[in-house]
Amino acid sequence: MQPACAHTRTKVLARRDGVDYVECLDCRQIFEAEDLEPTKTEEEEE
Ligand SMILES: [Zn+2]
Known part of the structure; x- marks a missing residue:
C-alpha cells in the first residue's frame, strides 16, 4: 500500500x-x- 496518494492524475x-x-x-x-x-485565487463564477 502506498502511504499517501498525491492525486496527481485525475x-x-x-x-x-x-x-x-x-x-x-x-x-x-x-x-x-x-x-x-490548494487555494486558487481565480474563481470562475457565473
Ligand atoms: Zn489518489
Missing part, C-alpha cells in the same frame, strides 16, 4: 453547482476538485 466525473467532482486514477478516490487543489 479525471473529471461531473460538474455540479460550479463544483467539479474528480476521480483519482491512481487510488480511485472521488472528491471535489476544490478539495484537491
Whole structure:
C-alpha cells in the first residue's frame, strides 16, 4: 500500500453547482476538485 496518494492524475466525473467532482486514477478516490487543489485565487463564477 502506498502511504499517501498525491492525486496527481485525475479525471473529471461531473460538474455540479460550479463544483467539479474528480476521480483519482491512481487510488480511485472521488472528491471535489476544490478539495484537491490548494487555494486558487481565480474563481470562475457565473
Ligand atoms: Zn489518489
